[in-house]
Amino acid sequence: MVRNPAATALEITVEVRPEPQAAECLRRWVKQLRRQRYTPEAIQQVFGIRSADELGAAEREVWGTRLAERTDPLSVWLQLFWLERPVRYELLAGHADQLLESGLQAGLFQRCGRSVRASLRAEPVSGAIVWADHRFEDVARTSMLRQHGGPVYPPGADSLMLAEIVPHFATGRMLDLCTGSGVLALIIARGGNKVVGVDIDPRAVEVAQLNAEANGLKSARFLLGDLYAPVAGERFHCIVANPPFVCSPYANGPRYHSGGPLGDQVLRRIVAGFSPHLHRGGKALAISHVGLRQGESLADRARTWLSHFDGRCLVAEFARADAASFVAQQATFALAEGMASFRREFRRWLQFLRRHRVHEIAAVLVAVERTGTNFIEVVSAKPVVVPVPLNKSAIQVVREWWTH
Template sequence: MSDAPAPVPDPVRSARLAADLDAADLRSDPLRQLWGTEADDALGRGMREPILRAIADDDGVLATLGRLFVLGLPQPEAAVASALPTLGVDGLVALGLARVEGDTVAPCALLRPQSFVDADGVGEWWIASDLDEVALDGPLPADHVLGVGGASRTLAETVVPVQVERALDLGTGCGIQALLVARRAGTVVATDISRRALAYAELNAQLNGVTNIDFRHGSMFDPVAGEAFDLIVSNPPFVITPRTEGVPAYEYRDGGLVGDALVETFVRAAPAHLTRGGIAQLLGNWESRQGVTGLARLEAWVPADLDLWVIEREELTPLAYAELWIRDGGTTPRDAAFVPLLTAWLDDFAARGVTAVGFGYVLLRRGGGEPLRRVERLGQSVSNVGAALAAG
């Protein structure tokens, strides 16, 4: 479990922090200009040294906050106090985002600007999340709350851009999908089984002045029993992980079920929570087993009276899949734990006769006419998926 405390959302302190971040211009373009495009791109590959070299002699407000929040590095207390005049160091500590160690302020979280483009225009938010592998200099704790990653961006680009009264973000994590959907919804319910994740999500809503999100704790559809929604989105913890002692179960990616049972559970349960014309969308993995393709198994889970559109973007062998997610947790082939983890993954797949694992997008819709059933593989890069799904 994480050594850092969970955030403590507070609307007054969050507003003060947002005012300081705005005054410092802690946004993507100014940061990129500060340390350069090449260094910024290197950070995306897990290297912060180019940024540190670029701002080594810069003690300005933006450089101080960049090192503290973007890179996750301790900074002198006096410099942080100067950079956050409205909130102050005590306020930052009270939010659970930092701690004071002697005459330095050590971050307990990352806080990065995240730009987005959707059907309503261009914007940017500040998104807080747990310290990553680079900041921790090691593997992630099991209760790690992820920031905005590739899967988050994929789902955001996939969601159908429709105006709705009620929306649900199931498994909200840091809250990025809830924030996006809130731009087109009267009310959003955001759920997660992780109280730590909900704390980050609520803090992020406060930082960005978003007030139409209702945060609820619980597993799958339990927090919304008996309720229906016009739009359901989910980037669930769909990663297939062996239920074997010694294999880390990361809350942000592992739903605690065997194989692809979490995606099956979602797909079977979601229709009961859709209004007439309502749409449910998720990312997921599905297993091909003993001659039955993953797409065929997935299609069989969906009631025949619902519209279904599945786009499989990628299919991996069990070996490639295992290596991908072992590395994602911060373990490499140089580490002693790598081979035992790989063995556990391959044994788990072999026990179910898994021959491949697919990844892609799923759309369900409670329509009123002849059901649309479209299941396809698209290996090439695609864009504007949400608009295409709306047109379909």
Template sequence: MTLPVPTLARLAPALAEAFRDCHFTVTGLEDALGAEAVAALARSDAASVRRRARSAGPTGILVRLFILGDALLETEVAAALPGVPVSDGIAAGLWWRPNPPEGTLRSIVDLRPVDTGHGTRWVFADVDGSMVHATTRPDHVLGVGQATLSLLRITPTSHADSVLDLGTGCGIQLVHALETARTATGTDITPRCLELAAATLAINGLDGELLAGPWFEPVGNRRFDRIVANPPFVVGPSDPGHSYRESGLALDGASRTVVSGAPEHLTENGTAVILASWVERRDTDWRSHVSSWIPAEGVEAWVLRRDTSDPELYVWTWLTDEGMDPRDESTARAADAWLDHFEDEGIDGIGFGYVYLRRIDGASSVLCEDLTHPFDGGLGDEAEAYFARTAWLRAAADRQGGQAQALDATVFTVSPDVHLHVSESLAPDTGGPGRRISGSGDPGTGESGWGDPGTGESEDDGSGSTAAAGSVIVERVTGARWRHEIDPLTATLLRGARMGALPLEDLVVLAAAGAREDPEALAEPVRRVAADLFLHGFLVPVGVPGVLPPGVHTAHPEGRADA
């Protein structure tokens, strides 16, 4: 009888059993190595981890073998992994025999425990270059890096019946999806990725579908409740390099391909979560550029820019990522070619962020804004609440005959995670108090207001900017942690909304009376500000489920939403 050829997936169950016996788990590493060494592991400090691992028994043996890439005696490896014959490991591509030293094994893969929120799971990847001296192969399979963790962190936690992981890589997103989804499909163009993703599924006892091919081609016309994607989003020339980061498409072509193609593969009300990069030019607003990727019909899009890099920093980051020495002449030549390409294309910066897409009926709607400040976990759930709010507003506008009428008739309350602060400048008085007029209410600016009707025009301090004796800050202290600078009338409106008793139209009348202003003149600017604060979860319609920020509960659950 011919025995099956050993593969990593076939060896996975025996590896999992041995890992449990040796406490090669997330908590096992903490117990065996200590918190300091686990922190060192997170910062890729191989020397500190190795120092602790040498005296950490079987757990330390596996850390040195599969994470640090040390050459270990075959007898040590066999004792730690009794169910995996050395010859089978060699045949499957798990390890090899370096010579010298004689009688030792060195791992070919990086294999480590991670916790994606459901306890220990193990992930196969190629050797981590930040921990081990290794040449990055063109089909390198990246492990659990910062981009991977970012995508895990921003993915909704709600149940999705079917999930597509576009460009699955090591398979970690599939593992995360299968904790709650009924089915999950991973695609990749690289055979090496599919091999290691299959092993990752097998070692965790999970069944997922793996398909070979570029972009959405492997799934044809199929639709999914959720799509997650961490595409090869490095912005550069069209020359293909390392498949985990470079697509062969020029500039931001990979991000554009995924963002524009995802909606047609979503079920009704399905959601896509995408990490993306894009080029930025002085003569083009980045929001217009990214919005151009969104189909004109059937999509609600929320785009959050996390960062912008200047070209020099961007090129240096990615050249060193592939192990190039910035002191070498070859690195300088590669940097020059890359930067020359950016200059020829008029690129002034490279933006990076998160793209959320929701499949809807009707004309598409896009909101692009900056989210550069720290935020709490659960941004994916925040996105679902945002989509619930936009859906409610569309439906209310249809019922009431327009958005203005819908907002006027709505009884709003304030989300319980909203705090209001009045700040006061302690700078010396150099000529009377300045008066600040708030911005247009664009939620991306961090300013909301329609001017201060109680004080009139702002006063110029002679420097070209307005001086401010104080300001009112309203912020959410959970989730996305949005923060707006508002004017006193907006603060009055929010204080009035706390009771959850009056529609917006009545709140405007009361606020205008207190400020001795014409309520009709204030009505339209108030609606704009209310809509902005509503989209960011500060104001919520009383009694409407699903629109509150995740993790908070309405103070008026029994109230009505609108007239």
């Protein structure tokens, strides 16, 4: 355990050290998956999508059935680690006999009859393989980890969006707040920058540390704590954050999920820490939902977070939905328990938003640069893609804004 001298008694900084056997097991699997081209390009080529967020339940069944008919290694790894489906023991043993046995011993795999399931999923992102908990299937917790905690967020469309921007603004010493699996910190470390990742969940910190070791990235370090507490008194050249941001009623759900009724509960604390934790000229980037009340504009809300920041700020809105459409899309998780369960969750969620007078939800990227003078721009970067892409994506808008 390492104590940060600037932290108070309640804010003890802890470095989590994973089991060496677990790190070795994941490292060998990373090598194997890389050798057999388990890459973002392969995902795009096979499934025609980039993020598992885009895969509906029915499509997942179709793909599972299609891939089950193939026996080449890549198809097997995609079934096991991306679609989260069981694979026949003999088929897996045929491709990776020793790795399978050591994976079973380390707790990466579980036997289910004549098949094997992986207890973590593997997401290929920018040359790294990122291990995290499942997004589709509930499986028994892996015995690989020493730390208890909630499920570790598997990189989603939000993570991948930030991952596309981060390499373009990474310089010097970086801070990744709400690091989860450590995906963004790993991308930064791959680019050669030193990075500290912070998460409030000990299990996430252990997985992030395992991911760094498994991918051979030594310049990423992970600390347990509440936002800036483990780095109190320190300044960085860049900060990136993907906080829990969904406007949701599930305050007791996974720690990666709810950003309170207005989505910005954690974001506003992150933004408040930009000035004291950025060097002069330093940059920061965050992503969030913003629940808007009747008559409230995004600019009104943005000013409540950003008006005290001593620099220029960009809020790029890339999606917006009314409360009912938002809830219908978000509550699909309940379909696993049937239509009645979906309806119940839908009503409960919508009532919650109505009680808080939220009538629209915007999705935004927030970019800042500590230039000295406060200036806030709010722009629309909602995709206009019919019949062809007609405007710049939010990713492009933010990248270009950095270079101005």
